[in-house]
Amino acid sequence: MTIEFAILGFLSYEPLTGYDLKKRFAGSDLLHWSGNSNQSYPALVALRQAGQVAQTVEQPPRGPARKVYALTEAGRAALREWLLATPDPPTLRHPLLVHLLWADQLTPPEQADLLARYEEELNIRLLMLREQARRQPAEQAVRPLREAAQRRWLAVFEEELAWIRELRAELAAAEGG
């Protein structure tokens, strides 16, 4: 999956500049492209070459020129084709689980400490995600699937938190009992 399709998705709502897109990517964890200018700007150039977006240069009375991009018919068709394609299963990178493959070599207190620190990190992450969700303006249009996607993203991290708490409890019980 390349960033191009997500850009087409955003442009299907409204015309935007590269900078606008950059902010949208930076403000969303689900859209993992982390809002670096290095990706949105070249991607727009490529989409334009493919005829999927049209560029309008706005020269405001003062300040730098703004390049506003809008979806073309070809762009809308490409977006639709992509939406219909079967998505790959999720890809997960889970550093803690990799640690745990060899963490039996640590002493019980070291293990407990490791898991406690991880839970803290996870909590911080969840706080950020909830704040991110809160900041998102309520949309005028009802989009059930979009909302389901956003809820699911949060749920994955909440399930992770529940799991780590359970594991810590089990470990404490095994040690203390």
Place this chain on the structure above:
Amino acid sequence: MTIEFAILGFLSYEPLTGYDLKKRFAGSDLLHWSGNSNQSYPALVALRQAGQVAQTVEQPPRGPARKVYALTEAGRAALREWLLATPDPPTLRHPLLVHLLWADQLTPPEQADLLARYEEELNIRLLMLREQARRQPAEQAVRPLREAAQRRWLAVFEEELAWIRELRAELAAAEGG
């Protein structure tokens, strides 16, 4: 997280060749480095330069030379240091959720079909994961955390399957009702 630490982890059990490591990575989804010679061989060279592994060249009566790598004391210390460090939260790439952000543009039958195809893909993935888990030989030593990690990896995909089934049911109910 680089592949080096996982290599140190494997070598903490027994000396291995680059080829052995390659197979171990290829056979594990949790260890996301997908068993390409491009990573294990250069990583071993780097680890050796860092003094964390020692190389022994075995020249069998017939056939190519085997380079067997064993953990050094410095390697064991590096592994321990890494194990004690706080792991980053998981990184998730979820193409379906990205689709869903814009899938409200599709017709209900198209949406239903997309989710059905995704569930099929997920099922295949789960079958492979279970098969992978089954193939793993029972270890002599009891390693509770290692087992917890492997169970958790499977559980994440099982939770995903449960979620997609629920979402499909909701969608069908909304349409049918």
Place this chain on the structure above:
DNA sequence: CAAATCATGTAATGTGTTACATGATTCG
């Protein structure tokens, strides 16, 4: 007046995948 935001990009680096290249041995 300093910092943040708007707005456009490029360069260097890291990380990971697929494919290429070579050659012996073993299994069906």
Place this chain on the structure above:
DNA sequence: CGAATCATGTAACACATTACATGATTTG
């Protein structure tokens, strides 16, 4: 005898991140 496995690597490419570079405008 052809395919898979053992065994070691290299090359090309794709994808992502951090940092660099520039300069105007707006906000505190």
